[in-house]
Amino acid sequence: MAQGNLKVIGELLAKHGILVAFIIFMIVFTVLNPRFITSDNVLGVVRSSAILGVMAIGVTFVVVSGNLDLSVGSMMSFSTIVVLDLHDKIGPLLGIPAMFVMTMALGALIGFLVGYLKLNSLIVTLGMLSAIHGLTLTYSGGKNMDIADKSGTWFSFFGQGEILGIPVPILLFALLAAGLTLLLAKTPFGRKVYAVGGNGVAATFSGIPRARIVFYCYLISSFCVAMAGLIQASRSLGSQNTVGQGLELQVLAAIILGGASLLGGSGTIFKTVIGVLILGFIQNGLLLIGLEFYVQYIVTWVIIILAVWLDIAAKRGQLWSPIA
Secondary structure, eight states: OHHHHHHHHHHHHHHHHHHHHHHHHHHHHHHHOGGGGSHHHHHHHHHHHHHHHHHHHHHHHHHHTTOOOOOHHHHHHHHHHHHHHHHHHHOHHHHHHHHHHHHHHHHHHHHIIIIISOOOHHHHHHHHHHHHHHHHHHHHTTOOEEOSOSSSOGGGHHHHOEETTEEHHHHHHHHHHHHHHHHHHHSHHHHHHHHHHHOHHHHHHTTOOHHHHHHHHHHHHHHHHHHHHHHHHHHHSEEOTTTTTTHHHHHHHHHHHTTOOTTSSOOOHHHHHHHHHHHHHHHHHHHHTTOOTTHHHHHHHHHHHHHHHHHHHHHHTSSSOTTO
């Protein structure tokens, strides 16, 4: 009887461990510090998590298709620097779409190399991480970028504005998440993404254009990175040229935490959003209980290990290996 109950609990945690963990984290931090659950703090955490979240929901498409994208941190730095520079040169009305085109061109290049030339996504995006970082430094001349007239521009709306009391970054995050959830879960394209990630060879023999699907996934990812760069630039109206450095690891952590398999074929936008929020609330909770900010890196590592364990457990239907 006890063994049967343990099996049921194991199956429950394997399937819904991410939601259980999220609830537990919220309860623990609320007990340790009642300020944690106040509306101002919750809204602040979601707002600060919006940039990471926007990037993560785009990269989810790449991961579900069976690939990786380690270039998104450098790409976000590039998009932020470019839109800030173009703001003063040609104005935000032209600068914003120009930045999106330039950023998505980088995504298209990666998509071509991985999708059509069938190069290893880890190697390609790891190389692009360095290449785009170099491109950003070259573009900026190695200097940080600032808007000249910070008080006389409407550009700050995307990062600092509010609509009906809700911060614009949260609204952009929510709208993008809702739209891409429908695209991935309710459209033929989304089903093809899952098919390609689950078994690329079988998908190809079924008539699914694997190369084109992978290419579009990287385009979607780069679009989301450009949106994140826009929010970041609008929030501070200035930026270092390394602002996105290291974010690629946090993005992957959130996606893995959300239950997406690095082998492809599984994952949802909703659970990625939950993964992003868990990371955000953990970082905030650690600070509220008095721990230094760098402790979050250790905690993030522990969370990734637990998430990978739950991912493997979900595939075999139990928490422990049957041959252990």
